[in-house]
Amino acid sequence: MLVIGDSITAGYGVEGESEQCGYSIESSNAQKTYAAITANNLNASLHTLAWSGIGVWRSYGEQKPVNPTITVRQQRALADDPNSKWNSALYQPNAILINIGTNDFWEFKKPNIVAEQYKKHLQKLINTLRQDYPTQPYYLIVSPMLGGEKRDSQKQILASFTNSNIAVLDLGKIEPEDGLGCHYPPNLTTQHRLATKLTTRLKADLNW
Numbered sequence: 001m002l003v004i005g006d007s008i009t010a011g012y013g014v015e016g017e018s019e020q021c022g023y024s025i026e027s028s029n030a031q032k033t034y035a036a037i038t039a040n041n042l043n044a045s046l047h048t049l050a051w052s053g054i055g056v057w058r059s060y061g062e063q064k065p066v067n068p069t070i071t072v073r074q075q076r077a078l079a080d081d082p083n084s085k086w087n088s089a090l091y092q093p094n095a096i097l098i099n100i101g102t103n104d105f106w107e108f109k110k111p112n113i114v115a116e117q118y119k120k121h122l123q124k125l126i127n128t129l130r131q132d133y134p135t136q137p138y139y140l141i142v143s144p145m146l147g148g149e150k151r152d153s154q155k156q157i158l159a160s161f162t163n164s165n166i167a168v169l170d171l172g173k174i175e176p177e178d179g180l181g182c183h184y185p186p187n188l189t190t191q192h193r194l195a196t197k198l199t200t201r202l203k204a205d206l207n208w
Contacts, residue, residue, distance in 0.1 A: 001044050001202075002093035002133070003035040004074060004125075007052035008144065009099050011036075013182025014191055021182040032188055034171070035097070037195035042208045047091050049074045055104035057121040063107075070100055071125040088132035095206060096133055097169075097198075098125070099141040101158075105150040119157045126161065135165075137205070142170040144186055144194060167205075171197045 003009055009030075016027040030036060030048060039046035053060040054070050068082075077084040104118045126138065140158045142151065151173070158168045171194040174186055181187040186194070202208060 001035070001039055001095055001097065002047045002049070002091070003097045003099065004070060004129075005035070005048075005050045005097075005099035005141075006054050006070075006102055007050070007183075007185045008102065009033055009035055009048060010050035010052050011191075012052045012185050014186065014188055016180075016182030016187065019180040019182065019184045023182060027182045032191060034186075034191045034194035034198055037192060038198045038202065041195065041199040042202060044094075044208060047093060051079065053103055054100075055102075055106075055118075056100045056125050057104045057117045060103040060106045069121065069125075071121065071128055074125075075128065093133065093136060095137050095139065095202065096129060097139045097141060098122075099143065100125070101154045102143040102145045105143070105146055105154060108150050108153075111149065111153060115153050115157060118154070119160065122157070122161070126166075138166045139201075140166065140168050142168065142173075144171065144173045144190060145184070147173060169198065169201060 011028050011030040011033045013027050014029055014032045021027060035048055036046060051070060051073060056070055058065045059067050073079045075086055077086045101118060105114060108114055140161060142155050142158060146154055162168055174190050178189040179187050
């Protein structure tokens with residue numbers, strides 16, 4: 001499995017007691033995310049490319065793109081080194097999962113522009129990945145951190161990409177009664193709930 005994402009996939013704050021805690025190594029754990037739990041459930045290898053706060057068009061806090069996007073970083077062997085190049089032949093996944101969009105939608109004052117740019121740059125990411133992984137199935141995951149109009153907009157955009165080997169997965173969203181991890185990403189409870197649904201779907205689709 002190749003899973004591309006942001007703080008949700010990186011496990012930022014996943015072991016925190018509430019949204020009130022700040023970032024720490026102790027509260028963050030990529031092995032406790034929906035991606036890692038699912039891989040363990042299916043006895044599958046996992047390659048995670050995740051960067052907290054990142055987007056496919058813009059990162060958290062940016063009105064317009066400033067920092068390198070996930071499309072740029074995922075092509076590197078070292079995410080901060082523009083001269084490094086990842087050799088995709090070293091790892092050929094059987095499925096690619098993309099969970100990107102939370103930070104692109106961080107503010108929504110101009111919904112049409114956000115939607116247009118998100119869709120445009122998500123297409124660019126998929127096209128880039130297709131060069132390395134042309135035949136594998138792709139899964140586009142609805143952000144569990146988005147709600148309301150933002151969530152509706154992302155779901156509509158993701159649905160526009162569906163075809164014979166691109167599917168959209170809505171694994172649910174953060175529920176108030178489940179609590180939050182540090183700085184609001186999903187905690188252990190939510191990550192396990194997402195993993196349960198993802199495991200069921202991949203097991204059925206891929207016969208794992």
